[in-house]
Amino acid sequence: MKKHLAVATTAAFLLAGAGLPAAAQDETITVEGVIFLDRNGNESYDAGETVRANGPGVWVTNVDTNEKVGEFGTDANGRYRAVLPKGPKYLVVNQDKNGFDLPFGARPATEDLKLDFPLWGRFIEGHSFVDTNGDGVKQDGEAPATGEIKVSGKATDGTQVDVATKPGADGLFRFELKIGDYTLTAPDLSRQGLALAKPRGSTDIDWLTGQAKIGGDRNTRIDMRYFEPKADSALEDTTISPAKDTYTVGDQIDVKFKLVNKGDLPGKMSVVMFSIAETDVKILSRSDNVTGTMQDFETVRKILPGESVTVEMKLELASTEVTEIYPFVRPFVGGYKDVDHKNQGQSFRKVIKVVEKSTATPSTPASSPETTTPTTTPAVAKAGNKSGLASTGASPLGFLALGALLLAAGTGAFFVARRRRS
Structure with missing residues (x-):
């Protein structure tokens, strides 16, 4: 009996213990x-x-x-x-x-x-790659771009955001950010001979600025496609007005020429004025599509492929040292070398000649009585003048002088003859 009680008690404790957890x-x-x-x-x-x-x-x-x-x-x-x-x-x-x-x-x-x-924040993703075939789609054999993609801006909570990333082996990149206003900037790959390609769709980044603004959309896709550009800057149609064989110091001339982007990428175009020192001319005005000095300037904005801009300037010639008007566009567009170095303006240079103003003062004839211009009308004798002689239109003074000369000669001969007789 005790044995059964002990077993029952032990079982009760075990059940109780098992139930505690x-x-x-x-x-x-x-x-x-x-x-x-x-x-x-x-x-x-x-x-x-x-x-x-x-x-x-x-x-x-x-x-x-x-x-x-x-x-x-x-x-x-x-x-x-x-x-x-x-x-x-x-x-x-x-x-x-x-x-x-x-x-x-x-x-x-x-x-x-x-x-x-x-x-929910701001999610930015896309592909950054070399678009070898130019179809706008990342292919398996197309290499990812190696440059660092940057995002900067400020989150709504006041946090300053400056982050960067590189695309993976598949060309894909991603940013996950707080809500805010941001600017995404594509890497500059000009040292690798690569440039941003012309956008083919709404997801491509702006090839002029290389940037994209991130607004209120939760998800934004930005693709950065690169290609190997062929830059070609050209200068055409240099004209000088007025056109003269010889100019004088102080003359004003209007110079006009056209810059043409014949390549396949946009970029600013830079011009240098050969053979003109700052003291040689005075620049009176220049079109506002360029900026810089008189001798070295560039376009204000990037010029698109196939586009041209006309540059105009008014100059005052200040020295005889000016021998030519020779604007020359540098063989670069956006930092990429030209494929044609023969159209920078060589064939449009204008040789000119500038001389000093004359320092001699023109002589002024002395004042004299007004003379009557002789005519071919025959002289007509007129009666009734005070001398009692017919007028022939000739002056009598000449005859009086001749008479006086003959009288003097006669008198001289008389005294000589008398001296000999004595």
């Missing part, structure tokens, strides 16, 4: 989940979506007493776990939410709960 477990609830960047916006954590590792996680309050129960951060896998006494009603709040849109930020909990918190 279950009873203790019933006294708590567990709330756990992952905090992640919800790239596709479906509010569910999908493979490949980025988690908020080692973050602040969640905090939990007792709804009835409004007391904070505790804070529970995330681990390296973006997961949090809160074990709470069973009974009260709790509110589980995501505290890693600054700078993100939230489909929800808190949820109540009264029992075991799997609770994930999605975050």
Whole structure:
């Protein structure tokens, strides 16, 4: 009898002991989940979506007493776990939410709960590659671009953002950011002989600026396609007005020439004025499509392939040292070497001659009585003049002088003859 009692007692204790863990477990609830960047916006954590590792996680309050129960951060896998006494009603709040849109930020909990918190930010992705065949699509054999892609701007929570990444072996790159206003900048690969290709669709980056503005869309795709360009800058149609064989110091001339982008990429075009020093001319005006000095200037904006701009300037010639008007466009577009070095303006140079102003003062004839211009009308004798002689139109003074000369000669001869007789 005692033996059976002992067995029964032992069994009771074993059953009681076996029930303790279950009873203790019933006294708590567990709330756990992952905090992640919800790239596709479906509010569910999908493979490949980025988690908020080692973050602040969640905090939990007792709804009835409004007391904070505790804070529970995330681990390296973006997961949090809160074990709470069973009974009260709790509110589980995501505290890693600054700078993100939230489909929800808190949820109540009264029992075991799997609770994930999605975050909606700004997701930028695309391909950066060398588009060898120019079809606008990344092919398996086309190499990824090696340059570093940058994003800068400011998040709505005031955080300054400056991040960079490189594309993977498949040419794909991605940025996952807080909500904000950002600028994405493509890498400059001119040292590798590569340039951004002309956009073929709405996802291609602007090849003029190499940048893209990131606005309010949650997901933005930006593709950066590169190609090997053939730059070709040309200068045509240099004219000088007025056109003269010889100019004088102080003369003003109008110079006009055309810059043409004959290559396949956009870029600024640079011009140098040969054979003209700053002291040789005075620049009176110049068209506002170029900027720089008189001798060295470039277009204000990038010139598209096939496009041309006309440059005009008004100059005052200040020296006889000016022997030619020779604008020369440098054989580069956007830092890429020209494929044709024979059309930079060589055939449009204008040789000119400039001389000093004359320093001699033109002589002014002395004042004299007005003379009557002789005519071919025959002289007509007129009677009744004071001398009693007919007028022939000739002056009598000449005859009077001749008479006086003959009288003097006669008188001289008389005295000579008398001296000899004596």
